[in-house]
Amino acid sequence: MAKQMKYQTIKEVFRRFHELEPEPKGELHHTNAYTLTVAVALSAQATDAGVNKATRDLFKIADTPQKMLALGLDGLTEHIKTIGLFRQKAKNVIKMSQLLVDEFDGEVPSSRAALISLPGVGRKTANVVLNMWFHMPTQAVDTHIFRLGNRTGIAPGKDVDAVERAIEDNVPAEYQLHAHHWLILHGRYVCKARKPVCANCIIRDLCPFEEKTL
Template sequence: MKTLGRAEAEAIFERFHDIEPEPKGELDYINAFTLLVAVVLSAQATDVGVNKATRRLFELAPDPASMVALGLEAITEHIKTIGLFRGKAKNVLALSQMLIDLHGGEVPADREALEALPGVGRKTANVVLNIFFKQPTIAVDTHLFRVGNRTGLAPGKTPLDVEMALTRQVPERFMLHAHHWLILHGRYICKARKPECWRCPISQWCLFEPKTPAPNLPLAKHVG
């Protein structure tokens, strides 16, 4: 697939910035620890569902020590509405204990240390580093992977391919917020089944064809 040039990429992020200068993630959290737990729980689950499940959990256990004290059974009970909840509960308990044992109960601001925690992969580490520690990382989830490929902004066969392509494409001044803009764009406009091209703010640069017409408007007939 063709790749957009740097000028087009810059125009796209200029537009995103004009619309929403300070985009925010949609997971609720109190501190670095609860953000880490929320992101671990968000795999194959919606942010809305995670927020509903963690509201009471984070009141009871806002730090690793209180999470360990809560225990596996109680953690499991609180998150049972989330997909893959049994495995996730074990990971939350294990990562909490590891944070106590290896990091004095603090969440490290280091990708390698984060990825060593149970249930934490590169995407989760990048989210925590970006949102809490304000590092210019790009967390490639399914939305961002789709947008990167569909638009031609950062085509790639794997999430890492897309991440690396974006680090080359995104102007430095937009790096901190880039993954939020793209994730939200994929979640609400550039949807998986049918992108809403008729209301897309970056459609003039996007390489996706044919563009989806507005509802109830027939496609123009081909002449010639």
């Protein structure tokens, strides 16, 4: 774990991220708050590409809680059977859809506490939905961000909650809205787990990672 990076250095890191990609986007396909919530819940221990492939046809016929319930558990399971843990995820999506209809008039709530009350929705999923759909500066820490935060010192922490707090505490306010997207994309395509592509890294000169690769 690297030491906490200095504030001015972090500011320069995100200035460069912003310059390279001013409006970073998540890679999960969705059409509304509900399909986003379902897609993020399905993406746990699965790739975004795999989820997008499974939901391409699903969301054409079930883009609301009511339509998902009409499709039913067996119908949903058939659509997402290529995704890891698909049986449990299908059960959660059906339960989530029922709860949205019963308790929230079929609408995805804009409260973290309410989102976390939904089956299959944890803090990370809630933060993604709040950020991507409701444009709140929440930080969804996945394995990429956890690794990157600790490797670079941008947001070191022993667990995902600590890394989330470190991002909130140390990233300048003007970059908070897109911070987790910049970090995810950088961790996914440049600062990879086994072989980081340091030669292509725009923050290489600011990063304390000792095992820089060529």
